[in-house]
Amino acid sequence: MKSTLSATRLLILVAAIIAATALLVGCSGSTEGLLGQELYNKSCELCHGADGRRGTPIGAGSPAVELSDEQIRGAITVGPGTMPGFPRFSPEQLDSLVTLVRDLQAGNAGDG
Numbered sequence: 001m002k003s004t005l006s007a008t009r010l011l012i013l014v015a016a017i018i019a020a021t022a023l024l025v026g027c028s029g030s031t032e033g034l035l036g037q038e039l040y041n042k043s044c045e046l047c048h049g050a051d052g053r054r055g056t057p058i059g060a061g062s063p064a065v066e067l068s069d070e071q072i073r074g075a076i077t078v079g080p081g082t083m084p085g086f087p088r089f090s091p092e093q094l095d096s097l098v099t100l101v102r103d104l105q106a107g108n109a110g111d112g
């Protein structure tokens, strides 16, 4: 079977779809009421992976281990660099994400 799509093109296509989906998720209000793992799966996993080690790593062994809770909250709200910000997350949602990111960094979640 000969595919018309090269592996590289397929990868670029998949990356573009992921980026577009992530933007949609970031802009929609559909995360209301979600906390912790559910919120992470919906808003963060696409870019950071279930275990926080893919894409831009924020999990175990990543530079984000050095960030304070306050800095993680700030990063989520504002969105550093090319990361979209999530200014509409409630303090409770931000706290639940900080807890989850700490779990990922401790290796208590995902497949790591």
Ligand code: HEC
Pocket: 019, 022, 023, 026, 040, 043, 044, 045, 046, 047, 048, 056, 058, 064, 067, 072, 075, 076, 080, 081, 082, 083, 084, 086, 097, 101
């Ligand atoms: C569209 C992709 C995308 C999504 C969605 C996304 N991030 Fe990021 N995130 C990034 C990128 C890219 C960076 C690195 C930004 C830079 O430093 O330039 C980053 C950086 C971070 C950092 C490190 C910040 C720092 O100051 O070093 C944390 C923590 C983080 N993201 C958490 C999250 C959480 C939690 C969510 C979900 C609410 C999330 N991200 C959603 C792409 C994304």
